[in-house]
Amino acid sequence: MENYLKEFPNKEGYFGEYGGAFLPPELEPQFEEITKAYEKISGDASYINELRYIRKHFQGRPTPVSHARNLSKRIGSGANIYLKREDLNHSGAHKLNHCMAEALLAKHMGKKKLIAETGAGQHGVALATAAAYFELECEIHMGEVDIEKEHPNVVRMQLLGAKLVPVGFGGRTLKEAVDSAFASYLEQADEALFAIGSVVGPHPFPRMVRDFQQVVGIEAREQFTEMTGNLPDHAVACVGGGSNAMGLFSGFIQDKSVKLHGVEPMGKGPELGHHAATMTFGKPGMLHGFKCRVLEDAEGNPAPVHSIASGLDYPGVGPEHSYLHDIGKVHYGSATDDETLQAFWALSRYEGIIPALESSHAVAYAMKLAKECPGETILVNLSGRGDKDLDYVADNFGTGDDLKI
Incomplete structure (x- = not known):
């Protein structure tokens, strides 16, 4: 991986065995x-x-990196969580x-x-x-x-x-x-x-969108180093299709010292149809004209999926994520709906930042990681703001009165 971003994908659009273009003749x-x-x-x-x-001059870049100081203190392990504030990008994500x-x-x-x-x-x-x-x-x-x-x-x-x-x-x-x-x-x-x-x-x-999202990783690397004098120990992002994650990961993918974590929706639990954890339960397959890891039902069709976050309930995933999973470059974990809601409320109450439910998956995972990794630094891609989710969360789950953190 001496020059990973230039080597992958190849000219045919493959990341290892994943990717490609399987199209109707009229679209070729x-x-x-x-x-x-x-x-x-x-x-x-x-x-x-x-x-x-x-x-x-239009989007308002660069977006800042913020230290989630209050949340980090409440976790109490000495680990520190930082947020790449893509929620402040124009249009909110x-x-x-x-x-x-x-x-x-x-x-x-x-x-x-x-x-x-x-x-x-x-x-x-x-x-x-x-x-x-x-x-x-x-x-x-x-x-x-x-x-x-x-x-x-x-x-x-x-x-x-x-x-x-x-x-x-x-x-x-x-x-x-x-x-x-x-x-x-x-x-x-x-x-x-x-x-x-x-x-x-x-x-x-998959290549185009990753290249356009590289700005997130480029900025985050420079900003985090300026703030702390070091690279983060961990970089964390939620994964549905995976664009925000590849944006962040691209800034650190050459660094052996930075552990990369993709966070999938475990939803209501591991039963098929109750989650959208493609990396955890999926296998190589075809979906929407490309090869990736896919959640399938007993007949081999894309399985029904669920997530509290509408942007994550997809039975497939980016082919690059599928490849990075297989070679062990990125660790793919998960957060449940309940854990995600706790993170949504915690960031709102303790940091004054209302995150998107998609991004809250990454925050939830970072909170667990902080407890497991005392004294280490965790950079989360806060990929979007939660304005869109306010009514849905308040009407169905309340406003965080049962916050346990």
């Missing part, structure tokens, strides 16, 4: 066009300079990092429309934001279950001018939203770009 030319366009602009100084301008870049790519390609799926709504909001900025049409597919859970983000997407397409078949969550968006893209591929929302999907998207 479209994805070849996207690949060629990305390879061209990724080394283009004018594209890079425009993206840097956007990140500084890390998603805008790749959405602005994908929209800029679409403009360079002469496309007029952006199409995407969304689970928690953060990718949908970010893409609608990018579409408004670049004066592009925007079509967002979202499961009916998630529309009900994430109403604030639904309103935001509509205010930003996006066309929201409710998805009412199957489990009515993220997987079905991806299926629906792909079907719509098939009919509009000449004029639209399917702006995939994570490090998933056919090549080149």
